[in-house]
Amino acid sequence: MGRPMAELTLTDDEREALVRWSRRAKSSQALAQRCRIVLGCADGKTNQQVAAELGIWPQTVGKWRRRFLEHRLEGLADEQRPGAPRKISDERIEEIVVATLERTPKDATHWSRASMAAETGLSKSTVGRVWRAFGLKPHLADTFKLSKDPQFIDKVRDVVGLYLDPPERALVLCVDEKSQIQALDRSAPVLPMMPGMPERRTHDYLRNGVTTLFAALNVASGEVIGSLHRRHRAAEFKKFLAKLDKEVPAGLDVHLICDNYATHKTPAIQKWLAGHPRFHLHFTPTSSSWLNQVERWFALLTDKQLRRGVHKSVHALEKDIRAWIKSWNENPRPFTWTRTADEILERLASYLERIPGAGH
CATH class of the missing domain: 3.30.420.10 (Ribonuclease H-like superfamily/Ribonuclease H)
Structure with a gap:
């Protein structure tokens, strides 16, 4: 016997949004995982079953199940942390993230903090904090090679x-x-x-x-x-x-x-x-x-x-x-x-x- 598990059901619009966020290549990995947690719970699985499938702790599944039931899609975002209120709007942050992911500066192959600051009118330290928060590192590039072997x-x-x-x-x-x-x-x-x-x-x-x-x-x-x-x-x-x-x-x-x-x-x-x-x-x-x-x-x-x-x-x-x-x-x-x-x-x-x- 244990605490009864709250039932989680989704509307068609919510399910469509969760699937899209979980599969979008440019979503943060944290948000994608939270979407997969909610989708698993909506399929009638227990916290332990979802945790086993995703390789995470059952307590993590329970946390995001409760957050979604309380706040729906908005509950999947990180809660505001204590400290001084944020001065930069979500729109400005989105502008930095979208520009970093989808555009390059006119005179270079990748963004630097200085070039992004000049582009957005924000300070270099602000650009650096946004990049760190979203795990963006424009100065880094890795290599790969695809095999063309027919077998x-x-x-x-x-x-x-x-x-x-x-x-x-x-x-x-x-x-x-x-x-x-x-x-x-x-x-x-x-x-x-x-x-x-x-x-x-x-x-x-x-x-x-x-x-x-x-x-x-x-x-x-x-x-x-x-x-x-x-x-x-x-x-x-x-x-x-x-x-x-x-x-x-x-x-x-x-x-x-x-x-x-x-x-x-x-x-x-x-x-x-x-x-x-x-x-x-x-x-x-x-x-x-x-x-x-x-x-x-x-x-x-x-x-x-x-x-x-x-x-x-x-x-x-x-x-x-x-x-x-x-x-x-x-x-x-x-x-x-x-x-x-x-x-x-x-x-x-x-x-x-x-x-x-x-x-x-």
């Missing part, structure tokens, strides 16, 4: 299936090469960190050669098998496959997740695979390196060992890489893959809806 969906399902439901008596390895790793030495000695002063190094450096790391990450255990070569060809990849064949127990099949680099598909590699039937190659879609978990491990190697490393020779560089791999394997940490293929494809579909012409 994108099949490859995503294949790779993610190996992560979430690996075959029995088999090893799943994420394989790739980190090529052109440079042995860099600074033109002057590095000055160590001191209290109140960070480590300092010269901006220029000396190049002392390059090497290539072939790596295979065990999805289940996090252990890494690595091999260093001075060149990056199918011949070196074939040697790495032979090393994997030697180190993986004979009774296990080997599923390799790799990208579409040409060295993985040469006749020599195909011939080697035909002679080793326990090896199975699975290719990620083009321009989708984020599907290969070994890329995340490469990022750790770069951040922890390579970016600030100083090496006077390729031999010294390779020695440090081997030592880092050995240290990693003493306490391996597998990456946990959680998203299903359907969740990835649904997320991508919603993203494409925001890009004009992307669905054609």
Whole structure:
């Protein structure tokens, strides 16, 4: 037994507004979530059911259920906070937000606080407060790349299936090469960190050669098998496959997740695979390196060992890489893959809806 739950019903106009706000690309995420809460409650679901679907606390659902019942659509806005009364009208705030989202200044590709202040007649600090309140950052831009692989969906399902439901008596390895790793030495000695002063190094450096790391990450255990070569060809990849064949127990099949680099598909590699039937190659879609978990491990190697490393020779560089791999394997940490293929494809579909012409 518990407190009786207040019934929530919607008019047609209210439902239409809530659906529109929850789906509009430029709505704030907080408002969109509140709309989804009310829509779920209107469908007769309990607070616990709505909370489970949206991944939030039941108390949050109860709060916005009560606010909507008391004030209807106006209750979904944030309550006025204590302090001095606001001097800027909602219309002026809307003007800033709409201009930021839908227009650019005449002499630039994006707004600054100064240019928006000149455009609206408000102060730069006011513009900054409005942007912070709505999570707008015109000075920032991120990058993305869409795969044009005609087999994108099949490859995503294949790779993610190996992560979430690996075959029995088999090893799943994420394989790739980190090529052109440079042995860099600074033109002057590095000055160590001191209290109140960070480590300092010269901006220029000396190049002392390059090497290539072939790596295979065990999805289940996090252990890494690595091999260093001075060149990056199918011949070196074939040697790495032979090393994997030697180190993986004979009774296990080997599923390799790799990208579409040409060295993985040469006749020599195909011939080697035909002679080793326990090896199975699975290719990620083009321009989708984020599907290969070994890329995340490469990022750790770069951040922890390579970016600030100083090496006077390729031999010294390779020695440090081997030592880092050995240290990693003493306490391996597998990456946990959680998203299903359907969740990835649904997320991508919603993203494409925001890009004009992307669905054609």
